[in-house]
């Protein structure tokens with residue numbers, strides 16, 4: 001599996017060990033190559049910036065002891081899970097800076113999930129990229145590099161959530177595997193207007209707003225298994241009875257978060273060993289990444305990548 005560098009990446013800093021980067025051009029022939037190359041699942045990532053420790057916190061206490069060196073190592077470990085898993089390819093975004101590229105780094109820019117959500121519209125056979133509009137102003141410049149990378153593939157119909165009162169963070173968008181149901185957290189970052197716009201741009205999906213008041217994003221408290229079962233950590237879920245697919249409570253907050261690597265394999269955080277054991281007993285292979293530095297800033301395994309499934 002390759003790690004492919006997307007346009008706009010300025011420097012790799014100490015990240016050489018991730019290795020194998022390749023830059024993509026932007027001409028029409030490259031777009032065509034990208035379309036044809038989509039034979040793998042793609043995880044789009046971005047390394048944590050040097051001022052990562054200044055990331056936002058909303059529901060957690062202000063973190064102390066965030067270590068940038070450890071964060072970089074953990075991010076590399078997270079990337080390695082995709083790198084080593086058959087069928088996945090990594091693409092890395094360029095850095096995001098406030099004030100249109102001339103200011104300081106956007107401290108939360110490693111949490112790429114919040115900038116865009118990729119859908120498949122099976123009814124019309126189309127890949128659709130929804131570019132998000134972050135409620136947190138300091139995070140808004142992060143969107144540009146993601147949008148550019150997505151447009152550069154030439155593979156998506158690109159939609160933007162950009163109207164008055166329309167706010168949506170990718171971390172609030174839970175696509176249920178195996179169907180067209182999408183749950184969207186009505187959190188401090190995503191508004192009913194954002195949910196309504198999402199339904200308008202995805203008429204063949206069933207989009208449902210979910211009250212989300214106890215955590216940052218919907219996917220901070222629930223995600224979905226490959227069979228569609230919603231999993232969560234009860235103390236932080238507003239209404240565990242909300243989900244038609246069925247709900248399974250797990251014993252740790254980090255246990256509420258899975259990235260589906262394939263039908264049988266889940267990526268989970270090292271902070272949730274009991275939950276991992278429960279899911280392993282259900283027959284899943286569990287890949288573990290230690291993301292403790294990101295968890296201090298209200299991040300989880302889903303938020304460190306945007307997944308484009310083939």
Ligand SMILES: NC(=O)NCCC[C@H](N)C(=O)O
Pocket residue numbers: 055056057058108111113114136139170171172216217219220297298299300302303
């Ligand atoms: N999708 C996610 O769960 N994103 C986590 C974002 C954490 C970041 N510190 C923020 O507050 O925006």
